[in-house]
Amino acid sequence: MIVAASFMMMLAAAPSADPVGTGRRDFSKCLSAQMQPALDKKMPLGDFVSMLKQTCATQQSAFRAAIIAQDKADGMSDAEASADADDQIAEYVDKITSEYEENSQPG
Numbered sequence: 280m281i282v283a284a285s286f287m288m289m290l291a292a293a294p295s296a297d298p299v300g301t302g303r304r305d306f307s308k309c310l311s312a313q314m315q316p317a318l319d320k321k322m323p324l325g326d327f328v329s330m331l332k333q334t335c336a337t338q339q340s341a342f343r344a345a346i347i348a349q350d351k352a353d354g355m356s357d358a359e360a361s362a363d364a365d366d367q368i369a370e371y372v373d374k375i376t377s378e379y380e381e382n383s384q385p386g
Contacts, residue, residue, distance in 0.1 A: 297345075297349075298345035298348065298349070299342075299345045299346055299349050301345070302338070302341045302342030302343075302344075302345040302346070303342060305338045305341065305342070306335060306338040306339055306341075306342040306368070306371060307371060308338075309334065309335035309338040309339075310331060310335055310371060310372070310375040311375065313327070313330060313331055313334055313335070313375075314375065314378065314379055314382070317330065317379065318379070318382055318383055321383070324376070324379065324380055324383070327376070327379050328372070328376055331372065331375065331376075339368055342364075342367075342368065343364040343365075343368060346360070346363060346364035346367055347360040347361060347363075347364050350363050350364070
């Protein structure tokens, strides 16, 4: 599946031995797995985004918690760690949403 190639590259770069790497991998896998079925159903973009939030909520929560724990261990404040986690999650969601939008265009 060419659509998820960039996510697979991101997965390959994530070490699986640490909680952040594992969370990143699992969240990315969940997001990527939703694309082709949604494309097959010709799901509107808004519905796709809503479905991602529901379907990948567990993986997103684990990834977020791992980022926050690591950031706090590195000396970040609660607010900084939370903002960093939110930013990283948003990057993944934005990436898959952009790919979905590109691949759902006719022709």
